[in-house]
Amino acid sequence: MSDEAQLSRIAGLYEAAKYRECSDEVERLLDPTSHRALRQSGIVENARVYWAACLLGAGEADAADAPLRAAIHENPQMKAPDSLVFPQPVVERFLKVRDSLVNEIRAAEQARILQAQREAQRRLQAQARERDRMRELEKLASKETVIQRNSRAIAAIPFGVGQFQNRQPALGYTLLASQALLGGLSVAAIVVQSKLATEADRLRSSGGVVNEARQEDNIRTWGIVKTGSFWAFAALAVGGIVQAELEFVPEFREERPRELPPSLAPKPAATEVTALPYFDHTGGGLSVVGRF
Numbered sequence: 001m002s003d004e005a006q007l008s009r010i011a012g013l014y015e016a017a018k019y020r021e022c023s024d025e026v027e028r029l030l031d032p033t034s035h036r037a038l039r040q041s042g043i044v045e046n047a048r049v050y051w052a053a054c055l056l057g058a059g060e061a062d063a064a065d066a067p068l069r070a071a072i073h074e075n076p077q078m079k080a081p082d083s084l085v086f087p088q089p090v091v092e093r094f095l096k097v098r099d100s101l102v103n104e105i106r107a108a109e110q111a112r113i114l115q116a117q118r119e120a121q122r123r124l125q126a127q128a129r130e131r132d133r134m135r136e137l138e139k140l141a142s143k144e145t146v147i148q149r150n151s152r153a154i155a156a157i158p159f160g161v162g163q164f165q166n167r168q169p170a171l172g173y174t175l176l177a178s179q180a181l182l183g184g185l186s187v188a189a190i191v192v193q194s195k196l197a198t199e200a201d202r203l204r205s206s207g208g209v210v211n212e213a214r215q216e217d218n219i220r221t222w223g224i225v226k227t228g229s230f231w232a233f234a235a236l237a238v239g240g241i242v243q244a245e246l247e248f249v250p251e252f253r254e255e256r257p258r259e260l261p262p263s264l265a266p267k268p269a270a271t272e273v274t275a276l277p278y279f280d281h282t283g284g285g286l287s288v289v290g291r292f
Contacts, residue, residue, distance in 0.1 A: 003043040006036070010050045019057035026051040026067075045071050049081050053090045061093070068097040076109050144258040149251045155244040158237035162244025167252065175240045182233035189226035193219055 001009075006029055013022035026047050029038050038044045048067040055064040072078055080094050155162035159179050163172035196218050200210045 001036070003038050003040045006038060007043050007046055007050075010047060014050050014054055014057070017057065019054040022054040023051060023058060023060075026054065030067075041074070045075060045078065049086065049090070049094070052093065053081075053086050056089055056093060064093055065097050068094055069101065072098055072101055073104075073108070142258055143255045145253055146256055147251055147253050150249055152245065152248060155248050156241050158240055160240060162241060162248075166244060166247055166249050168247075171243075175236060179233055179236050179240070182229045182236065186226050186229040186233060189222045189229065193222045193226065196222070 010022060010026055010029070013019075013025060028034055029036060029047060030044065030051070031037055038047055048071040051067040052064040055061070055067070078098075080098075081091050083091050150165050154165050158175075160172035160175035163169070163175060196215065200215050202208075203210050
């Protein structure tokens with residue numbers, strides 16, 4: 001039998017003034033261990049009112065308070081019984097019990113609201129932690145680490161190449177300019193020496209007079225320039241290679257921004273507002289908690 005049918009049967013017993021039978025039947029239906037126990041909260045609430053009415057009709061006024069107290073505890077906002085269905089003594093008994101439970105109801109309601117506020121706060125905190133976690137994940141996903149691996153073979157190339165690879169641009173440019181200058185000077189000395197020898201041979205073959213002493217001085221001077229610039233070039237080249245090998249950096253890591261795909265791009269946070277009632281010695285009000 002459904003809960004509605006059970007309630008109709010109770011109402012029939014009450015209207016037939018079978019108060020004792022009605023009381024016993026409601027007691028059995030409200031027993032949670034019974035296989036016929038009522039389950040729907042609204043019907044359970046009405047059954048308790050009928051139980052109190054049957055007890056009043058059976059002359060057990062004091063016992064009538066218990067089902068009314070249980071109904072009010074279950075639903076602190078419960079309205080008074082319908083005066084068209086129940087006689088005035090039932091309505092007055094309900095109001096009397098409810099008045100006696102005002103402080104208890106307020107305390108229970110305040111505890112319930114406080115619990116709801118705590119749960120709402122915990123929920124907001126959990127959402128905030130999740131948002132922070134997602135921001136960190138988005139931050140990590142929006143960056144990529146690029147690894148540049150260096151080569152010792154490249155470090156063995158002169159002209160500051162090894163220094164540029166080790167990210168020492170100032171030293172690299174210094175070695176590049178110095179070695180280029182010395183190398184160019186050595187080549188220029190060779191060219192000048194060759195030109196002086198060619199010019200002297202041309203004069204001799206044409207019967208001209210060559211100042212041999214001056215020719216030798218010029219050849220010797222440019223030979224010294226050639227030799228000095230070459231060895232200076234060689235010393236800088238070897239020194240640069242040694243320095244690049246000694247301070248060799250196997251790899252460089254750097255972070256670069258990476259565009260997120262549209263499906264992973266951060267979305268604007270939704271506005272959340274939670275309204276919770278509260279009661280105090282001045283009355284009551286509405287507490288609003290939100291995230292914007």
